Amino acid sequence: MAQMTMIEAIRDAHDTAMEADPRVVVFGEDVGFFGGVFRCTAGLQAKYGKSRCFDAPINESGIVGAAIGMAAYGLRPVVEIQFADYVLPAYDQIASEAARLRYRSNGDFTCPLVIRMPTGGGIFGGQTHSQSPEAIFTHVSGLKVVIPSNPRDAKGLLLASIEDPDPVIFLEPKRLYNGPFDGHHDRPLTSWKGHALGDVPEGGETIPLGQAEVRRAGRDVTVLAYGTMVYVAEAAAEAAGVEAEIIDLRTLVPLDLETIAASVKKTGRCVIVHEATRISGFGGELMSQVQEACFYHLEAPIARVTGWDTPYPHTQEWEYFPGPARVAEALKRVMED
Amino acid sequence: MAQMTMIEAIRDAHDTAMEADPRVVVFGEDVGFFGGVFRCTAGLQAKYGKSRCFDAPINESGIVGAAIGMAAYGLRPVVEIQFADYVLPAYDQIASEAARLRYRSNGDFTCPLVIRMPTGGGIFGGQTHSQSPEAIFTHVSGLKVVIPSNPRDAKGLLLASIEDPDPVIFLEPKRLYNGPFDGHHDRPLTSWKGHALGDVPEGGETIPLGQAEVRRAGRDVTVLAYGTMVYVAEAAAEAAGVEAEIIDLRTLVPLDLETIAASVKKTGRCVIVHEATRISGFGGELMSQVQEACFYHLEAPIARVTGWDTPYPHTQEWEYFPGPARVAEALKRVMED
Amino acid sequence: MSDGDRSPALTLKVPEPGCRPGDTPDFSDFEIPRAGAVPRPPLDVAPDDIRDMAFSIIRVLNKEGHAVGEWAGDLTPDDLRAGLRHMMLLRVFDARMLTAQRQGKVTFYAQHLGEEAVSCAFRQALKPGDMNFPTYRQAGLLIASGFPLSELMNQNYGNAADPLKGRQLPICYSSKEHGFFTVSGNLGTQFLQSVGWAMASAISNDTKIAAGWIGDGSTAENDFHAAMVFASTYSAPVVLNIVNNQWAISTFQGIARGGVGTFAARGHGFGIASIRVDGNDYLAVHAVAKWAADRARAGHGPTLIEYVTYRVGAHSSSDDPSVYRSGDEAAAWPLGDPIERLKTHLITLGEWSEERHAQAQAELEDEVRAAQREAEAIGTMGSGAQPSARDMFEDVYAEMPPHLIAQRREAGY
Amino acid sequence: MSDGDRSPALTLKVPEPGCRPGDTPDFSDFEIPRAGAVPRPPLDVAPDDIRDMAFSIIRVLNKEGHAVGEWAGDLTPDDLRAGLRHMMLLRVFDARMLTAQRQGKVTFYAQHLGEEAVSCAFRQALKPGDMNFPTYRQAGLLIASGFPLSELMNQNYGNAADPLKGRQLPICYSSKEHGFFTVSGNLGTQFLQSVGWAMASAISNDTKIAAGWIGDGSTAENDFHAAMVFASTYSAPVVLNIVNNQWAISTFQGIARGGVGTFAARGHGFGIASIRVDGNDYLAVHAVAKWAADRARAGHGPTLIEYVTYRVGAHSSSDDPSVYRSGDEAAAWPLGDPIERLKTHLITLGEWSEERHAQAQAELEDEVRAAQREAEAIGTMGSGAQPSARDMFEDVYAEMPPHLIAQRREAGY
Numbered sequence A, B: 001m002a003q004m005t006m007i008e009a010i011r012d013a014h015d016t017a018m019e020a021d022p023r024v025v026v027f028g029e030d031v032g033f034f035g036g037v038f039r040c041t042a043g044l045q046a047k048y049g050k051s052r053c054f055d056a057p058i059n060e061s062g063i064v065g066a067a068i069g070m071a072a073y074g075l076r077p078v079v080e081i082q083f084a085d086y087v088l089p090a091y092d093q094i095a096s097e098a099a100r101l102r103y104r105s106n107g108d109f110t111c112p113l114v115i116r117m118p119t120g121g122g123i124f125g126g127q128t129h130s131q132s133p134e135a136i137f138t139h140v141s142g143l144k145v146v147i148p149s150n151p152r153d154a155k156g157l158l159l160a161s162i163e164d165p166d167p168v169i170f171l172e173p174k175r176l177y178n179g180p181f182d183g184h185h186d187r188p189l190t191s192w193k194g195h196a197l198g199d200v201p202e203g204g205e206t207i208p209l210g211q212a213e214v215r216r217a218g219r220d221v222t223v224l225a226y227g228t229m230v231y232v233a234e235a236a237a238e239a240a241g242v243e244a245e246i247i248d249l250r251t252l253v254p255l256d257l258e259t260i261a262a263s264v265k266k267t268g269r270c271v272i273v274h275e276a277t278r279i280s281g282f283g284g285e286l287m288s289q290v291q292e293a294c295f296y297h298l299e300a301p302i303a304r305v306t307g308w309d310t311p312y313p314h315t316q317e318w319e320y321f322p323g324p325a326r327v328a329e330a331l332k333r334v335m336e337d
Numbered sequence C, D: 001m002s003d004g005d006r007s008p009a010l011t012l013k014v015p016e017p018g019c020r021p022g023d024t025p026d027f028s029d030f031e032i033p034r035a036g037a038v039p040r041p042p043l044d045v046a047p048d049d050i051r052d053m054a055f056s057i058i059r060v061l062n063k064e065g066h067a068v069g070e071w072a073g074d075l076t077p078d079d080l081r082a083g084l085r086h087m088m089l090l091r092v093f094d095a096r097m098l099t100a101q102r103q104g105k106v107t108f109y110a111q112h113l114g115e116e117a118v119s120c121a122f123r124q125a126l127k128p129g130d131m132n133f134p135t136y137r138q139a140g141l142l143i144a145s146g147f148p149l150s151e152l153m154n155q156n157y158g159n160a161a162d163p164l165k166g167r168q169l170p171i172c173y174s175s176k177e178h179g180f181f182t183v184s185g186n187l188g189t190q191f192l193q194s195v196g197w198a199m200a201s202a203i204s205n206d207t208k209i210a211a212g213w214i215g216d217g218s219t220a221e222n223d224f225h226a227a228m229v230f231a232s233t234y235s236a237p238v239v240l241n242i243v244n245n246q247w248a249i250s251t252f253q254g255i256a257r258g259g260v261g262t263f264a265a266r267g268h269g270f271g272i273a274s275i276r277v278d279g280n281d282y283l284a285v286h287a288v289a290k291w292a293a294d295r296a297r298a299g300h301g302p303t304l305i306e307y308v309t310y311r312v313g314a315h316s317s318s319d320d321p322s323v324y325r326s327g328d329e330a331a332a333w334p335l336g337d338p339i340e341r342l343k344t345h346l347i348t349l350g351e352w353s354e355e356r357h358a359q360a361q362a363e364l365e366d367e368v369r370a371a372q373r374e375a376e377a378i379g380t381m382g383s384g385a386q387p388s389a390r391d392m393f394e395d396v397y398a399e400m401p402p403h404l405i406a407q408r409r410e411a412g413y
């Protein structure tokens, strides 16, 4: 066990994988000599050389398309998109190509590829450093979508993603890189130091994809959250004084419906929270699967707390971000219903 | 009134708009001299000249990005993406740029732009001529998403889209271009000739965006459909002998929740159908909004019938396509629940 | 700056082809150097020193059918007869498949008529392990590598023996074993992937090279740029092939090419060695392909090749070219027919004859007919033994996730 | 083909900058033609005839501060003093905003240090109605067009008077009136849009032209290609500007540029007139911009310009260059400082003096301080009068749809 920030845990996962498997190569914008604008790949070029960790031209489609070719050759590329907001130029290579190689070639060509990117808001990043695009990846058959909420999971899930034989979208909540954040922006910053989930196992231990984790048991209401919203939900449950069972989804596709359904059938109530805009956000899919699986157990309408259906604003960060107050309100509402 | 196919109605809408407004320009791959691979722009270059209707290089991002610049200048570009499967390279220009010009410039620059594309399956088009990407556009704040199901609506909605001051994604169910299709692929083809909705008003009459239409009244169950699935739903209701109220959404964003909720509150049951893959498809959003608005009126779980979560196959077209048998089964199920 | 008030009204310039239906084709301003005119530079030549080669055309076979000049190459009569056979076989295969498409046994088809030399000759410059990233119009790469005809047909028919289980469109073949990357329906994406594959070979200190393929119209796609940037920056061991058959669908090459003379010139913006070759000249295509492949293997980096050829047939079975181009254009095309030209060459060498040609043609037709009988005995689109619907749910992931298991059950398979 | 077995193991080539922290900067292999060396071609020159200009550098001001050669231009001493003033003002403005950022009054900032000549001089070559599609590093276009400093500050502070209502990041300005298209945070997208805007002007038989802007690193983005293809094909009246300040963030220009000598050379693949200019030479920048703008207005189509300059400061307030490049590099940069060079020129002309310069500097600092006081009186990030949360829901659409009305209510505004 070692105390790590999420950045250190991600760097450690890269290091562990590159050490163990020469097929693992890492590249992206500024990831080489500099080690990435968030320093998640710092030191890798010095340790493994320029042909296994290098800077890429500023072309997201190029980064992913080249990585697809490398994966088809037999390497295990792990690429960084500098911000999730900038992955859209690569969406065609991801959805039309990476996700389909195995299927359309009947397994003759495959695409073991990890596409990492910092996601989410809370840093006054405005329209182009704050978005949460997970939904558009969960809609693509052939992709897996992972989003850790702490250093321990970040390492274990990243290692599992690198070992996975299929393409994985790996979303890193940038607001959690250096410490948990519960949405109380007016309170002092907290760090991962001393936090239980800041304890990261050494070595190659993986956390299997497709398994959610119950972060807080409770009998009143089930809260489905991922990334930063896990901590916001915890703070909101506190504030609302509700016995919420908070589930950290960790993997969005494939989804751990079993854990979710078991909880909702127990509580009879469900609140879904995410930072992304509401319409066709992943919350809609979650709400549907819960409704389909648990209809006769529901004692109140399922509620969702999300980003508003506007571009991500700048100065209105805290009016936009779905903070603890809004989540607490939703928790109280579903308890009253 | 004139009898038209959907292709003729779309061509007529272009013609009417170009005649009335010199700012309307039309371009895309093969749309100029040839008039488009589906002939939706045939004759426009001959009539309005090469600078108002012309062939574009094969670059979807280029087509949309150039059109954004034209719209910012003050023109009203109407561009064609040859198949909806090929719009993904333009997704960044659409989501990061077209959808946000007004917002980020506080209305200083706007983007009155229509992006047309044939969508959906049923033509043995395989993975790259059959997809239904509507969900990824409905998730983007600032876009409107329209999908007509017949010649009359195609003309009226396209004219409204061209007049709209904001970017509109205009999806054309290619399986309906030459006639309605109810999923009974083994039966003789039907044409728009003699079909009531094949009667298209002359002139510039628009059909306002944001209004659904009840295609068939019924008291048992509400069916939410759009595009080709409207006819599949009708056939399924016939087959199931269920008094289904079938709503053709016509516009997905902004959604006519009023009409939807009124119907579901009346029937207490709801089935949602679409061709797109299920996870994070627009059906998830519809199911959520119905659940949020009508929870206490629901007598059975809301059901969805969709494409499977796989790439669109080729020879298995009819096992993949959500045909009348699958929809009928769902109708019966919700009636029994 | 008052002159601005006097500046003229601007107008949009939209390029037009020389010839539309009804016009008489005129290729007089299409400059064709005589065979043998272009010298063959050393493998380590500096790209900038061969800039002119992007504006010329490497040709080997002259009018009389003689192979002349530094690019004449070293193919033996046996190699040439094999090449002729591959091109004839591809043409016969295409003809049969087009007929099958018209009979409704195949949903969709695109032929190579007039372009057979490009993929057939290129294939012979590769080594085992090299990888092509083709479009739907390079089946010659498979034909020339001895890929079984019946397998190609099984896929086109989408029958129970379809190696891709009915998931892919006809002509979108895949064979890792034969160095043929799974064909994508999306234009341009694979051109970039070929560069990544080549980079992977270099990263792995391997000796294999990649070949990217793209059509003239598709060079306009954005991923063409990504491919050029990455190939240039990392000096990837890749041969980047542009097949300029003059037309996209209804759109002539000028719309993609714009204001520059050739597609090969695109390489100049990236310091990539760029050459142009007569795509209907089997010997020239092979010599140029070999030169580029050897450069890549020797570590001299990427080469961009423009093959100048002509799409004699329709774009695909869904297309009718008579609406947008003159039917006489093919006949007026100045670079002739690749099969005729190689045939004439072999005859002038005394290595072939009209009789042997007729006999070969007959044999090839039998061979294709036999393969077709075999394939049709299994099934064709919609009749006979079909791929199972179960296969529709397989291979989305290596391991089927719960939601797909549930959906397959829901589907009843 | 047995030689293949003997072919060497391949290796990946990854370009490296000449100088990293600790190394001594060495620009000796950076060829700089002397001022006045490059001739000035007529506006209707054929792009291919000026191919060499993409590999040279147009320079006007020589070491002694004299304006020499065919590109010396016709700017009056008043024009030059105005230009000097714009560059000085931009530099003062940047310095104050950076300080404000460090004080937490601004969330994010990026300065122009060393690059002031590019946007300030270019602006003076445009006419009313022309439209720029800038990146975040061309605020000189606004400064030089007299855009109110207080408005720039109000946006950077995100206060209640922010013209963009707090929705946009600092430095992502927008002003249609001043020919400044809303800055996008996404690299490259606007370069393409400028071509569409120019096409629209041509379609409308207007006389206005557009100017696209992109950084060296961002030329690698795919939309750069789309811009070039469309500009070339439709001969759009657009000036395409590449600001090569040698660095992306931590990535030196070689990663984007690859194996070709210059970014201007990218134009050669498209038949676009491509020239390279000393970006730290106000007179050269203005003369080249004027030439390109006049070409576009006269219907001769697009021009690609590479401005050779150097990013003296950090990439942005979030960046620390000392980690990836030598701190001495800026001092060693051979093209000097744009303000110093224009100042020297004006002094050699007898049109300026150290005293007047010092006085101008003081006046400008007062001017900026005054504007800053005005803006800060309204508010700064997080303190004072802020934009309303209601504004967050406005302008997503021209007319607010029901779901946003409901969400605004839900939000309590």
Ligand SMILES: Cc1ncc(C[n+]2csc(CCOP(=O)(O)OP(=O)(O)O)c2C)c(N)n1
Pocket (backbone or CB within 6 Å): B029, B058, B082, B086, C137, C185, C186, C187, C214, C215, C216, C217, C218, C219, C243, C245, C247, C248, C249, C311, C315
């Ligand atoms: C991204 C994308 N856009 C559009 C299409 C539709 N399309 C298929 S082939 C084609 C023309 C391609 O022309 P070219 O590149 O010259 O290749 P050729 O068919 O001549 O071999 C088009 C536009 C597509 N398949 N993919």
Ligand SMILES: Cc1ncc(C[n+]2csc(CCOP(=O)(O)OP(=O)(O)O)c2C)c(N)n1
Pocket (backbone or CB within 6 Å): A029, A058, A082, A086, D137, D185, D186, D187, D214, D215, D216, D217, D218, D219, D243, D245, D247, D248, D249, D311, D315
């Ligand atoms: C699509 C996209 N990818 C990545 C980024 C992150 N990013 C912002 S600026 C920058 C470097 C740009 O360098 P250059 O084009 O040289 O412009 P400069 O900052 O030097 O003016 C990067 C990678 C972005 N904003 N957008």
Ligand SMILES: [Mg+2]
Pocket (backbone or CB within 6 Å): C215, C216, C217, C243, C244, C245, C246, C247, C248, C311
């Ligand atoms: Mg072509």
Ligand SMILES: [Mg+2]
Pocket (backbone or CB within 6 Å): D215, D216, D217, D243, D244, D245, D246, D247, D248, D311
């Ligand atoms: Mg730069």
